[in-house]
Amino acid sequence: MAAALTxxxxxxxxxxxxxxxxxxxxxxxxxxxxxxxxGDPTRGRAIVVDRQKGLCLLCHTGPFPEQRFQGxxxxxxxxxxxxWSDGQLRLKIVDSRRLNPATIMPPYYxxxxxxxxxxxxxxxxxxxxxxxxxxxxxxxxxxxxx
Amino acid sequence: xxxxxTGVVLAAGFGGALGLCIxxxxxxxxxxxxxxxxEFISPESQATxxxxxxxxxxxxxxxxxxxxxxxxxxSGRSCAGCHGDAAVSMKGVAARYPVYFAESGxxxxxxxxxxxxxxxxxxxxxxxxxxxELLALSAFIGKQSRGMPITTGEDKRLExxxxxxxxxYEQRQGQLNFSCANCHDDNWGKRLASSVIPQSHxxxxxxxxxxxxxxGSLQRRLRNCxxxxxxxxxxxxxxxxxxxxxxxxxxxxxxxxxxxxxRP
Numbered sequence: 001m002a003a004a005l006t007x008x009x010x011x012x013x014x015x016x017x018x019x020x021x022x023x024x025x026x027x028x029x030x031x032x033x034x035x036x037x038x039g040d041p042t043r044g045r046a047i048v049v050d051r052q053k054g055l056c057l058l059c060h061t062g063p064f065p066e067q068r069f070q071g072x073x074x075x076x077x078x079x080x081x082x083x084w085s086d087g088q089l090r091l092k093i094v095d096s097r098r099l100n101p102a103t104i105m106p107p108y109y110x111x112x113x114x115x116x117x118x119x120x121x122x123x124x125x126x127x128x129x130x131x132x133x134x135x136x137x138x139x140x141x142x143x144x145x146x
Numbered sequence: 147x148x149x150x151x152t153g154v155v156l157a158a159g160f161g162g163a164l165g166l167c168i169x170x171x172x173x174x175x176x177x178x179x180x181x182x183x184x185e186f187i188s189p190e191s192q193a194t195x196x197x198x199x200x201x202x203x204x205x206x207x208x209x210x211x212x213x214x215x216x217x218x219x220x221s222g223r224s225c226a227g228c229h230g231d232a233a234v235s236m237k238g239v240a241a242r243y244p245v246y247f248a249e250s251g252x253x254x255x256x257x258x259x260x261x262x263x264x265x266x267x268x269x270x271x272x273x274x275x276x277x278x279e280l281l282a283l284s285a286f287i288g289k290q291s292r293g294m295p296i297t298t299g300e301d302k303r304l305e306x307x308x309x310x311x312x313x314x315y316e317q318r319q320g321q322l323n324f325s326c327a328n329c330h331d332d333n334w335g336k337r338l339a340s341s342v343i344p345q346s347h348x349x350x351x352x353x354x355x356x357x358x359x360x361x362g363s364l365q366r367r368l369r370n371c372x373x374x375x376x377x378x379x380x381x382x383x384x385x386x387x388x389x390x391x392x393x394x395x396x397x398x399x400x401x402x403x404x405x406x407x408x409r410p
Contacts, residue, residue: 051339055322058339069340073333097323104333106322114323121321121376 020109021129023094029087030094034109034129044138047131048077054127054135055106063142073104079145089139093132108132180401181334183344183409191356195408203285203354203406206278206361210286213279219270225283228267232290240284241291241403244392246303253307255388257284257363275382281352281361288352288405296349296403299396311393314386320377326390329371341410347398348391350407357410364391 021034033039047054049067056062061070062077080089091098096105097113107114108126127135184192194200215226229235240256247254247262254262260283261272273280299308315326329338330346337343351364358366365387369379380386 069337071339072337104324104328106324114319114321115317116319116372116377117321118373118376118378124321126321 019123020111020125025091025098026087028091028099029085030090031087033133034090034094035133037133039130039133039135039137041134041138041141043131044134044136047127047135048138053131059105063144077139077142079142081140081142082145084139086136086140090132090136093127093135180347180398181345182347182349182401182404184350184404184407186335186342186344187408187410191408191410195350195404201354201406201408203352203361203408206282206285206352206354207289207406209278210282210284213283214286219264219268221267221269223268225263225268232287236287236290238291238294238297240288240405241294242297242300244298244304244388244395246301252385253304253388253392255391256287258383258388260284260287276363276366278361281363284363285352285361285406288403291403292405293402295400296395296398298392299399304392304396307389308392308396311389311391314390315393320372320375322375324375326371346394347401348394349398349401350404350409352405353407353409355409361406364394 023030023034024032048056048062049064051058056077057064057067057070059071059074060077061072064070084092092105094109095107095112096103097107106126109129109132110125111123184195187195194202198204211232213225214232215224217224217227226232243256243259244253245259246252247259249262257275257280260280264270264272273283318325318328326346329343334343334345348364348367351367352361353367354361355367365382368387368390369382372379
């Protein structure tokens with residue numbers, strides 16, 4: 001606690017970051033969990049199909065037979081747990097721009113480089129650290145390719 | 147209001163509630179291939195737009211016609227008192243808006259031009275933006291150009307404002323970090339959940355939107371798109387909307403005006 005306060009005092013420009021956990025990018029991945037714990041895949045699935053929380057199915061299709069309207073702006077999520085490690089999936093969710101600056105996939109866990117964010121959404125990431133971990137935990141279970 | 151508060155966003159903001167639009171398997175195309183939003187809506191909605199007896203926008207057109215001939219304000223004059231038959235005097239007018247307005251040194255859109263006449267010529271209080279009356283008069287004037295090609299942007303003085311509109315169109319914004327172009331240029335024809343993304347040609351405004359259960363202006367439509375990506379919409383009447391409209395109308399040059407159109 002004392003250490004955190006000192007840190008904030010030294011880097012006043014980063015005060016906003018107090019809401020966001022720090023993370024380290026290694027290559028194309030964030031190897032460590034944002035929360036230090038493994039997420040819950042059941043909660044992760046619920047976030048992924050929720051059109052106000054995860055928003056994933058606005059763009060992606062995936063192995064969700066009960067979901068009627070799935071977008072077609074992005075690759076099918078089936079098999080992503082085979083194609084990518086959990087660290088790679090974590091970076092894709094946290095900030096896909098780090099991998100592809102032209103991506104249309106929203107950056108889910110950052111406040112950097114955003115303009116005219118709506119009043120109700122300011123200074124908040126799209127998903128919390130816990131939610132990101134839940135989503136990552138769920139995606140790693142998607143090992144069946146279509 | 148409910149939408150702005152809950153921020154609902156992509157799905158609801160883009161008409162997700164209304165069910166499946168036709169899912170056209172369209173490939174990306176060069177920008178020269180212009181498709182009106184009309185081509186992306188269901189055959190039922192197309193039929194509704196094309197039949198004046200079932201097109202709900204025609205109610206606003208009829209109200210606009212009544213307002214056109216009604217005396218108002220301290221001048222006691224009607225629009226018709228000065229402009230005569232709108233079928234003659236207003237033919238082609240909506241197809242070239244926004245125009246350069248020398249008095250302000252800026253582009254002006256049709257709604258605000260109507261309000262200038264309300265204030266200066268009729269000596270009456272201007273209609274609030276998005277009011278039933280202003281939508282009705284805009285729809286009535288717009289309909290006088292139905293089927294005519296859009297000609298906006300010929301006045302060279304508009305160029306810096308059009309360029310600014312293009313900048314706004316291409317800039318990323320909102321918590322979800324989208325530019326208008328990300329959807330409407332790079333991904334048109336694809337499905338965002340249940341909505342097919344059109345090319346964003348403003349050919350039918352004001353128009354009747356099923357999701358609104360009402361007529362609305364282009365500004366209202368643009369606000370919906372901004373709220374959809376969790377951006378702070380510009381206030382009604384902002385210069386930014388006029389610049390965006392100017393860019394969009396210039397880009398849609400040659401396309402026929404459809405006012406009053408119908409959209410999901």
